[in-house]
Amino acid sequence: MRVVITIQHPGHVHFFRNPIEELDARGHEVHVFARESDVAIALLEAYDIDHEVLAGESDSLLSLATVQATYETRLLARARRIDPDVITAIGGVAAAHVASVLRTKSVVFYDTEHATLITKLAYPFADAICTPACYRDDVGSSQVRYPGYHELAYLHPNRFDPDPAxxxxxxxxxxxxxxxxxxxxxxxxxxxxxxxxxxxxxxxxxxxxxxxxxxxxxxxxxxxxxxxxxxxxxxxxxxxxxxxxxxxxxxxxxxxxxxxxxxxxxxxxxxxxxxxxxxxxxxxxxxxxxxxxxxxxxxxxxxxxxxxxxxxxxxxxxxxxxxxRIDVTAFVVEQIESHARAREANPTPATTLR
Incomplete structure (x- = not known):
């Protein structure tokens, strides 16, 4: 299966680094695209995650709109060539938009109720919106609740052993x-x-x-x-x-x-x-x-x-x-694979968009 993962914040690197490793170990083709944000790129390099940087940092709300547009345009061009089975992200504005254009599946993970700009831009286009069970908003039939937190994707004892050094x-x-x-x-x-x-x-x-x-x-x-x-x-x-x-x-x-x-x-x-x-x-x-x-x-x-x-x-x-509470990495991988299988079972090729 072909999976595209988008990274726009350092926390996204932590969240996806174990799923990336597990998906790769299962033989899936994983493509990681990122934009510069604080230490996000440094973390990708520290964890030796192969990636491509599509856009730089923003220093204001006004510049964020320009950077986001650049990021989405470039992500669309890369994804069109890859023809992924799933595009996934935290927040997922770019992921959901690009997936809807390419008629592929998008899986969005989010946990921040008051980030209403992001949710308004992403949720209507997403195939699955995965939230912790304690998430206060009901976002409709696409919502998948799970008993955990984003942080348990990388800090669950199955995934992390603190180093006193x-x-x-x-x-x-x-x-x-x-x-x-x-x-x-x-x-x-x-x-x-x-x-x-x-x-x-x-x-x-x-x-x-x-x-x-x-x-x-x-x-x-x-x-x-x-x-x-x-x-x-x-x-x-x-x-x-x-x-x-x-x-x-x-x-x-x-x-x-x-x-x-x-x-x-x-x-x-x-x-x-x-x-x-x-x-x-x-x-x-x-x-x-x-x-x-x-x-x-x-x-x-x-x-x-x-x-x-x-x-x-x-x-x-x-x-x-x-x-x-669960090991969230296992849940992330299961969601990505299940939606990829659904797309493979009923493909809508993006060849007409190339």
Whole structure:
């Protein structure tokens, strides 16, 4: 079977890298196309994933429209030559559009309810829209719900074993206790008008007062007085670091969720709640969502509460999560293969479009 996978964000690389490996091992022909976005290309190279870059980065909402148009046009040209059985993506705007033109199958994975621009552009054209079971929206007959989270495609213990050697790379000893703080740039299309901490320095002070070393990861430039806390490691090693931290404090949902599924308690500071962050909080107690106008004060309180709990608390909660949630890579591969078989059983050749 011929599969096209599109990558437009670093998180997409993590999500698809295991399915790519498994599809390839099963003898399928996999083509990966990407656009430059933060460290996405660096991750593709780090994981030795063969790919072609079709477009550069965007630095504003206006330029994003131009970049997206370029990306879709070039993706259409490549896919027309490949004649894939399935085109798949996270979000899936380009994938769904190109697949509909070529009359092939599109499988879209998504978990962000408030990204309404993406969903309006992609969902009407997609053959399958795969969402976590906790996704709050009903998007119709094309929706396929599964008991898991995007992050379990690459952080499930079947797929990931944290490497403690990462500690040395950031100047820590094995016995050091530390926290990871992740600050967002708030420049994504679905982040406009939102923000996290009033002053992240207060959270860092609170963590240091508890005896933790603080490692800061920031999108863009952090405030000048926080620069000494920034650390440098290869992007593919961040998950090793999250797994060994005592606590993760994040303005971004993905980093908070990655920590939570690894069993590291996460304080998520963001005005918006998502289906999966709410479930990780209500069902498993591994994430503490701080939204609303008082989110800054609530985050400081949540940090204190997390640090007062025992390590066994988080291990037990993660064990229950893994008992009730699936290895998402297996689900991704099953969806791609089943839709490819459906297309092979009832092909609509794209030869007239070439």
């Amino acid at each position: 990462v500690l040395e790379s950031v100047g820590l000893d094995p016995d050091d206790s530390f926290a990871v703080v992740r600050l967002s740039s708030w420049e994504a299309s679905h982040d406009v008008g939102h923000g996290g901490f009033d002053d992240p320095r207060e959270a860092i002070d609170r963590l240091e007062e508890s005896g933790l070393e603080v490692l800061l990861s920031a999108e863009g430039e952090p405030p000048a007085d926080l620069e000494p806390y920034q650390f440098s490691t290869r992007p593919e090693r961040l998950h090793d670091l999250l797994a060994h931290a005592e606590i993760v404090v994040s303005e971004g949902a993905t980093t908070a969720t990655e920590a939570a599924v690894l069993g590291t308690p996460a304080v998520y500071v963001n005005p918006l709640s998502l289906g999966y962050t709410a479930e990780l909080e209500a069902e498993y107690g591994l994430l503490f969502g701080c939204n609303g106008d008082d989110r800054h004060a609530r985050a400081l309180e949540a940090i204190d509460d997390v640090l007062a709990a025992s390590a066994e608390t988080w291990a037990e909660r993660r064990e229950r999560l893994l008992e009730e």
